[in-house]
Amino acid sequence: xxxxxxxxxxxSRLTPAEVASLCVSSMSSRYPQAEPVITVxxxxxxxxxxxxxxxxxxxxxxxxxAGDGSHVQDQYxxxxxxxxxxxxxxxxxxxxxxxxxxxxxxxxxxxxxSASLIPYSRVSGLHPVQCRAAPRTSRGGxxxxxxxxxxxxxxxxxxxxxxxxxxxxxxxxxxxxLDLLQPDGPTAVLSAGGPATPAQYFADLRLASGLISAAWxxxxxxxxxxxxxxxxxxxxxxxxxxGNYRVYDTPPLDALACAALVTAAAGxxxxxxxxxxxxxxxxxxxxxxxxxxxxxWRWIRRYRRTRHECSAGLQDALExxxxxxxxxxQHRHGRRAP
Numbered sequence: 001x002x003x004x005x006x007x008x009x010x011x012s013r014l015t016p017a018e019v020a021s022l023c024v025s026s027m028s029s030r031y032p033q034a035e036p037v038i039t040v041x042x043x044x045x046x047x048x049x050x051x052x053x054x055x056x057x058x059x060x061x062x063x064x065x066a067g068d069g070s071h072v073q074d075q076y077x078x079x080x081x082x083x084x085x086x087x088x089x090x091x092x093x094x095x096x097x098x099x100x101x102x103x104x105x106x107x108x109x110x111x112x113x114s115a116s117l118i119p120y121s122r123v124s125g126l127h128p129v130q131c132r133a134a135p136r137t138s139r140g141g142x143x144x145x146x147x148x149x150x151x152x153x154x155x156x157x158x159x160x161x162x163x164x165x166x167x168x169x170x171x172x173x174x175x176x177x178l179d180l181l182q183p184d185g186p187t188a189v190l191s192a193g194g195p196a197t198p199a200q201y202f203a204d205l206r207l208a209s210g211l212i213s214a215a216w217x218x219x220x221x222x223x224x225x226x227x228x229x230x231x232x233x234x235x236x237x238x239x240x241x242x243g244n245y246r247v248y249d250t251p252p253l254d255a256l257a258c259a260a261l262v263t264a265a266a267g268x269x270x271x272x273x274x275x276x277x278x279x280x281x282x283x284x285x286x287x288x289x290x291x292x293x294x295x296x297w298r299w300i301r302r303y304r305r306t307r308h309e310c311s312a313g314l315q316d317a318l319e320x321x322x323x324x325x326x327x328x329x330q331h332r333h334g335r336r337a338p
Contacts, residue, residue, distance in 0.1 A: 024053060024082050030181055030198040031086060032309060033206065051250040052087055052206055055117065057109035059084045059099035059255055061092040065129045065151040077129035077151055080111075083181065087251035088205065090259040091174035098170070098255040105148030108133035109253065120145060161256065166227050173263040177205075193272030194313025201269070203309040206249070208265035210302065211277065214248035214295035222276070224267055228260035248295045249302065274317035 009019045020026055028035035036047030049055045060080065067073030083089040084099060091098050103110040110131045113119035119132040120143070126132065129151045134143035162170075179185045180198040188195050191204045212219045216236060223229035235257035252258040268274065300322060307315055 022082070024085055027082070027086075027181060030183075030185070031088070031202050032199045033202065034086070054085045054087065054253065056113060057101060057253055058111045059090070059101045059253070060110065060150060061095055061097065061099055062151055062154050063095040063097070064092060066153075067151070077127065080128070083178070086181075087258050088177050088202065088262055089174070089181070090255045090262065091171055093171075093175055093178055096171060098259060100150075100154065101253050101255065103131040103133055103146055103148055103150060104152065104154055106131060106133050106135045106146040108135055108146065110150050161231070162227050163225075166225050169224055169228070170259045170263055173266050174259070177262075177266070190313075191269045191311040192274055192313035192317045194311055194316070196311035196313065200309065200311040203306065204269055204311050204314045205262065205265050207299075207303055207306070207310065207314070208268045209251060209261050210249045210299055212261060212264055212268075214299045219264075222268060223260060223264045228263065231256050231260045232264075248299060269314070272313075274314075275321075277318070277321060 005016060005019045008014075009016050012019075024034045025036060026034075033050035033052035036049050039046060039048050058080070061084075064078045064081070067078045073079075089099075101109055108131075110133060111119060112133050120126070120134075123145065126145070126147065127149075129149060131146040131148045131150055133146045135146055136144045180189060180201060185198065187197070189198060189201050190196065191201045196204065212222055217233070220229045220233070223232065232252075235252045235254060251261060268277070303310075303318065303322075307318075
């Protein structure tokens with residue numbers, strides 16, 4: 001809020017505009033999921049972040065954290081970029097590599113926190129590029145932080161896992177999405193065969209990604225290459241192995257799996273003919289298709305709630321594919337969805 005921003009600006013000798021630009025919400029005009037929704041509950045007023053913004057963890061580029069050789073970055077390391085909090089930003093354009101999210105030492109999310117964007121911010125002596133995961137607890141009950149350096153050179157996450165052509169596909173998609181996110185970036189883009197603003201495109205991208213996830217494994221052919229489909233398949237298998245219920249609208253934190261999903265979704269939006277989506281919206285493709293709690297129906301409900309945020313091209317393409325008829329009363333031969 002304005003009072004907190006003014007106090008922070010005074011303490012840090014920044015202007016109000018500079019303080020606002022530090023917040024992820026400063027990107028909301030182009031990336032609508034970055035704008036928090038304010039709710040009022042038993043705990044008072046609080047913001048609720050979209051699952052398309054990472055709040056409990058973040059990705060990072062080790063080479064960016066190593067600094068650019070300037071005096072301040074030699075002391076404190078490179079900046080933690082706010083774009084690393086966005087699932088759609090999965091690669092570093094400077095160092096041409098996928099981002100990391102795990103600490104190379106403890107193999108936990110390096111900036112994991114449930115209540116704060118900067119975990120253990122009051123712990124003294126921690127360097128900004130040290131891991132803040134707490135894999136264990138000391139005898140006194142205090143967290144024992146990993147504190148390993150995250151700016152050490154690591155092979156890219158996609159090294160050895162993907163053919164070179166597949167890596168180029170991912171980096172081309174990442175650079176294109178990053179351009180759309182820039183304040184001086186393109187003001188219009190094609191989505192589903194029609195013009196769209198960057199905000200509408202990212203809304204379309206979220207829905208297309210959610211449909212691919214909800215329709216898995218029937219959606220495997222929508223991935224541009226078998227290797228990228230395999231990367232997302234490994235994410236699904238790992239989630240199932242650990243007993244985690246995979247929510248279709250929550251993108252993977254792992255950069256490779258997320259890159260495969262988002263790139264596949266972007267490829268769908270590049271096509272002017274979205275009839276291919278019809279087979280993934282049909283009940284026959286969804287084992288629990290008749291259930292109102294199935295991923296397919298949850299996706300349809302989300303689309304109906306958020307269609308005003310989408311591009312006209314996506315709406316025109318999807319409306320004929322969605323069930324628009326309901327059974328009339330309880331009659332045995334009532335009208336059904338076509």
